[in-house]
Structure formats: structure tokens, C-alpha cells
């Protein structure tokens with residue numbers, strides 16, 4: 001697996017430092033607001049786990065699985081809910097936790113769904129943001145790293161379901177894609 005990595009973009013230490021900052025920012029803004037923190041599976045699962053350990057105010061959490069990419073490196077443009085929330089968002093202060101914003105389609109769809117379910121507020125925490133690829137206007141409320149237009153893997157992010165378990169984020173060697 002490590003053999004497939006061409007370059008490390010963000011080390012485990014860099015990511016953990018940023019996650020601490022994001023957790024502190026959320027904690028400052030959500031005192032006594034009992035937010036519902038929603039993890040967008042699968043990509044955000046590691047970020048979610050690390051982020052909530054750095055949030056120092058009471059929260060509840062839930063999980064939602066959506067997919068737009070399938071096994072490709074490009075968004076299909078269609079977002080599917082694969083697993084819905086267990087919790088009602090009505091009247092809740094919702095925080096969506098995403099690993100990456102690319103075209104923005106996944107998040108704009110999710111925000112729309114949660115607003116239509118009458119959430120009181122909907123904010124977004126995204127570890128990575130790739131603004132060059134945006135096709136809909138969308139900005140996170142809390143952003144970790146703004147990144148160039150490269151296909152990154154690791155720390156939850158996959159290529160064809162692999163590499164999510166890397167503790168750092170990097171780019172794959174070109175031959176990894178051509179071999180699939």
C-alpha cells in the first residue's frame with residue numbers, strides 16, 4: 001500500500017494539528033447549543049473520530065452515508081443516500097463533518113436535505129477544500145486545508161475504496177490508476 005504513494009501531502013502530525021484547531025473553533029462557537037454532529041460516511045469517518053475528541057462542549061452525533069463518486073476519480077454528479085440519520089434534525093443546530101469538498105455537489109445536496117427537514121442551523125466542517133473543482137457555489141464554515149487540484153487519498157479518503165486507512169494524506173503514483 002505504501003508503495004503506491006508518490007508523495008505525502010499532509011503528514012499525520014500536520015493533520016492532527018489542524019484537527020485540534022478545528023475542534024477548538026467549533027467548541028468556542030457551540031457552547032450550550034447541543035449541536036448534532038453528522039459524519040458523512042465513508043470518507044469522513046477518521047476525521048470525525050479525531051475531531052469530536054477535540055470538541056470540549058456537549059454534542060450528539062449521527063452518521064449518514066452518501067455516495068457520488070462510486071469507484072471513479074470523478075463525481076458522477078448524482079448523490080445517493082445510502083444510510084440516513086437515526087436522529088431528527090428538526091430544530092437542531094447541525095454540523096456536517098466532511099473530509100473533502102470537491103465539486104460541492106455532495107454538500108449542497110446534504111445541506112438542502114437538512115434544511116428541508118427544518119434544522120435550526122446547518123454548518124459545515126471540511127478538512128480539505130479543493131476550490132478549483134467547484135461546480136456549485138459552496139463554502140465550508142470551518143476549513144482545514146485548501147488544496148490544489150490533485151486526487152488525494154488517505155485519512156478516510158479512498159481511491160476505489162482503498163487507502164482510507166493511511167494516517168496521512170498523499171497522492172498515488174500514476175500507474176496505480178492506469179492499472180485499474
Ligand code: PRP
Nearest residue numbers: 042043067068069101102103104105106
Ligand atoms: C467523496 C468525499 C466527499 C465527496 C466530495 O465521497 O468523501 O464526500 O466525494 O466530492 P464533491 O464535492 O464533488 O461532491 P464519495 O462520494 O467518494 O464517497 P465516500 O465518502 O464513501 O468515499
Ligand code: MN
Nearest residue numbers: 040041042043
Ligand atoms: Mn464522502
Ligand code: MG
Nearest residue numbers: 043069070158
Ligand atoms: Mg470516495
